[in-house]
Amino acid sequence: MINTLSRMIRTGILTEEVPRAPKADLPIGNLQEKVRKILGRALCIRHLDAGSCNGCELEIQALNNPYYNIEGIGIKFVASPRHADLLLVTGPVSVNMEEALKRTFDAVPDPKLVVAVGDCGACGGIFGKSYASRGAVADVIPVDHTVKGCPPSPLAILQAILETIQTTA
Amino acid sequence: MTPGFKEGTKTVPSNLPCSRKRVGAVEWREIAKSVRSAGGRLFALWGTDDRDRDTCFRVFAVYLHSSGVAVVEHEMEGGTKPTYPSLREYFPSALRMERAIFDLLGIKSIEPDHRGWLRHGGWPEDAFPLRRDFDCNNQFAAASAPYPFVQVEGDGVHEIPVGPVHAGTIEPGHFRFSVVGEKVLRLEERLGYKHKGIEKLFETMAQKEGHRLAARISGDSAVAYSWAYCAALEAATGTICPHRAVQLRALALEHERLANHLGDLGALGNDAGFAFGLTHFARMKEDLLRTNQASFSARYLMDFLVPGGVASDLPNDAPRLLLDRYRSFEADLNAMRNTYDNHAGVQDRFRETGILSQETAYNLDAVGLIARASGIPHDLRSDFPWPPYDKMKVKVSSQTSGDVAARVAVRFDEVIESLRICRALVAELRSGDIATVVPDAGPGLLGIGAIEGWRGPVLVALETGSNGSIRRCHPHDPSWQNWPLIEYAILGNLVPDFPLINKSFNLSYSGHDL
Numbered sequence: 001m002i003n004t005l006s007r008m009i010r011t012g013i014l015t016e017e018v019p020r021a022p023k024a025d026l027p028i029g030n031l032q033e034k035v036r037k038i039l040g041r042a043l044c045i046r047h048l049d050a051g052s053c054n055g056c057e058l059e060i061q062a063l064n065n066p067y068y069n070i071e072g073i074g075i076k077f078v079a080s081p082r083h084a085d086l087l088l089v090t091g092p093v094s095v096n097m098e099e100a101l102k103r104t105f106d107a108v109p110d111p112k113l114v115v116a117v118g119d120c121g122a123c124g125g126i127f128g129k130s131y132a133s134r135g136a137v138a139d140v141i142p143v144d145h146t147v148k149g150c151p152p153s154p155l156a157i158l159q160a161i162l163e164t165i166q167t168t169a
Numbered sequence: 170m171t172p173g174f175k176e177g178t179k180t181v182p183s184n185l186p187c188s189r190k191r192v193g194a195v196e197w198r199e200i201a202k203s204v205r206s207a208g209g210r211l212f213a214l215w216g217t218d219d220r221d222r223d224t225c226f227r228v229f230a231v232y233l234h235s236s237g238v239a240v241v242e243h244e245m246e247g248g249t250k251p252t253y254p255s256l257r258e259y260f261p262s263a264l265r266m267e268r269a270i271f272d273l274l275g276i277k278s279i280e281p282d283h284r285g286w287l288r289h290g291g292w293p294e295d296a297f298p299l300r301r302d303f304d305c306n307n308q309f310a311a312a313s314a315p316y317p318f319v320q321v322e323g324d325g326v327h328e329i330p331v332g333p334v335h336a337g338t339i340e341p342g343h344f345r346f347s348v349v350g351e352k353v354l355r356l357e358e359r360l361g362y363k364h365k366g367i368e369k370l371f372e373t374m375a376q377k378e379g380h381r382l383a384a385r386i387s388g389d390s391a392v393a394y395s396w397a398y399c400a401a402l403e404a405a406t407g408t409i410c411p412h413r414a415v416q417l418r419a420l421a422l423e424h425e426r427l428a429n430h431l432g433d434l435g436a437l438g439n440d441a442g443f444a445f446g447l448t449h450f451a452r453m454k455e456d457l458l459r460t461n462q463a464s465f466s467a468r469y470l471m472d473f474l475v476p477g478g479v480a481s482d483l484p485n486d487a488p489r490l491l492l493d494r495y496r497s498f499e500a501d502l503n504a505m506r507n508t509y510d511n512h513a514g515v516q517d518r519f520r521e522t523g524i525l526s527q528e529t530a531y532n533l534d535a536v537g538l539i540a541r542a543s544g545i546p547h548d549l550r551s552d553f554p555w556p557p558y559d560k561m562k563v564k565v566s567s568q569t570s571g572d573v574a575a576r577v578a579v580r581f582d583e584v585i586e587s588l589r590i591c592r593a594l595v596a597e598l599r600s601g602d603i604a605t606v607v608p609d610a611g612p613g614l615l616g617i618g619a620i621e622g623w624r625g626p627v628l629v630a631l632e633t634g635s636n637g638s639i640r641r642c643h644p645h646d647p648s649w650q651n652w653p654l655i656e657y658a659i660l661g662n663l664v665p666d667f668p669l670i671n672k673s674f675n676l677s678y679s680g681h682d683l
């Protein structure tokens with residue numbers, strides 16, 4: 001216990017400043033406040049892997065590390081699509097996941113936002129369209145925003161999420 | 170060398186000692202039997218459609234035995250119902266691979282279980298994507314049918330279906346639990362959800378671009394796969410990479426091992442109710458990824474390896490940065506290991522949970538990290554060290570208890586060993602070129618690349634086509650062998666322990682589903 005505590009104290013707080021959404025006109029200001037105003041509570045995100053290579057997942061997971069600490073700014077990942085405001089979709093949509101993606105989308109209550117992550121989610125990436133892949137997420141469900149990169153950095157994903165909320169607000 | 174294999178073999182271009190033999194149906198099984206009894210292992214299994222060339226279909230089995238890799242090839246006439254004998258009796262892990270071969274090529278092993286494995290109804294039953302006359306761009310409306318899971322009957326038994334969509338940021342797959350109360354009586358996995366036609370896609374690419382797709386087979390193993398691909402192509406073309414490039418590749422491979430092990434060690438602490446572990450290991454992993462960005466110009470090294478070498482050199486200040494990073498990691502790791510080892514709650518969850526005995530691991534073909542945690546100490550970096558590992562004397566970690574605690578301990582050992590290797594690589598880094606030119610390989614050559622990734626050995630079998638094209642490329646992930654093992658490790662455990670056990674295996678869905 002002493003060891004654990006002393007490690008916590010020695011490590012200190014690592015969380016970095018929230019990035020500005022690059023293209024949005026509005027300054028971020030107090031983001032937590034903003035998210036609360038729009039939604040009345042934390043922004044709840046459900047991630048869905050529609051056929052990725054698992055690279056994008058790793059960068060989404062990184063958002064929960066202490067450097068980005070997104071829960072600290074009022075964004076949290078939830079286990080059920082029914083609790084979500086925003087669906088974060090990775091991968092080209094594999095034919096075998098098409099149905100699951102559509103059903104998950106339907107399960108998210110309206111109004112809902114969808115962000116397609118990575119080159120694959122945005123345009124099909126290296127996998128494109130084939131007998132086994134439907135390509136971009138937007139070819140299967142409506143998408144509000146995309147973030148390119150293979151995989152995109154956690155910062156880029158966070159900026160895309162912020163931009164999506166701001167442009168919708 | 171396996172008895173009966175020696176006569177009639179040819180050498181195959183590979184980064185490992187590798188030979189090849191053509192056999193008939195009877196010998197196909199006999200070799201499997203003798204490899205098994207000599208303690209060898211099944212490495213990979215795939216099929217090809219060569220009817221355009223010589224009216225035949227072929228199956229290829231690759232074994233790892235005491236003196237290297239053996240490729241065994243069996244051809245069958247391409248009539249209406251091509252079949253070959255199953256290897257399941259000697260290597261149970263062959264079953265799912267045989268089911269996948271049927272889904273993609275329509276050649277059947279003589280074996281009763283023919284439920285679709287990769288085909289979930291996304292293409293017609295009588296269409297086989299890896300046949301030469303199948304167009305990769307065909308699109309079909311999906312027509313899924315219910316999957317016949319094996320039913321368990323009895324008093325108080327009920328089923329819990331989980332997935333394909335899981336409650337976290339992880340990959341999709343389906344798990345069907347049959348339970349009594351909280352205890353798991355049976356688990357049946359159904360995979361294939363992420364199948365995205367990777368093998369077919371390879372056939373539309375040039376030899377010199379295939380490494381990009383290889384790196385995206387399983388994003389957490391980008392270096393292992395792209396190295397295996399490059400090794401296969403370089404072996405087929407007789408290309409020797411500059412020494413500095415080889416050293417940088419190994420550095421990248423060890424960083425990949427570090428990143429994944431650090432991530433897993435944190436997630437395992439979290440699944441055992443110790444969020445402190447997750448926070449610290451996630452911090453270390455992020456530090457490593459930022460070090461990658463500074464040294465290799467990317468956090469994840471999807472495009473770092475190229476045929477003939479690597480894409481970029483280290484900046485001048487990188488060696489110092491790297492050595493500093495390794496030093497601080499080593500101190501952190503020893504402290505964290507101490508914390509985990511002395512935390513009663515964590516140990517209570519880790520110990521005797523999800524046991525995979527040595528006997529089961531051996532009988533069911535366990536490979537890689539999972540095998541090492543169940544007392545089977547194999548690692549290609551030590552068994553058949555290819556450059557630069559021939560100079561590294563890699564120490565193979567092994568545990569005997571086969572539980573979650575053992576899989577955690579192997580990861581701790583391997584992180585420490587990786588740090589040692591990284592330090593040695595940085596200290597001995599030669600100056601010189603980082604890439605050389607790779608010529609196009611002529612048609613009809615087979616090259617085998619095999620690399621010990623963080624999960625275990627990955628393989629890329631590359632057959633060249635004319636004018637620098639790829640005729641066939643089969644990547645193999647160790648998850649094929651290890652997925653069925655979770656069905657055993659979970660038996661008698663509680664349902665709520667499944668996430669912890671599953672995480673301790675951390676197998677690839679994408680690398681398996683292809």
Ligand code: SF4
Pocket residue numbers: 051052053054055056090091092117118119120121125126149150151152385388
């Ligand atoms: S964008 Fe890149 S990292 Fe993300 S799923 Fe596609 S290939 Fe993988």
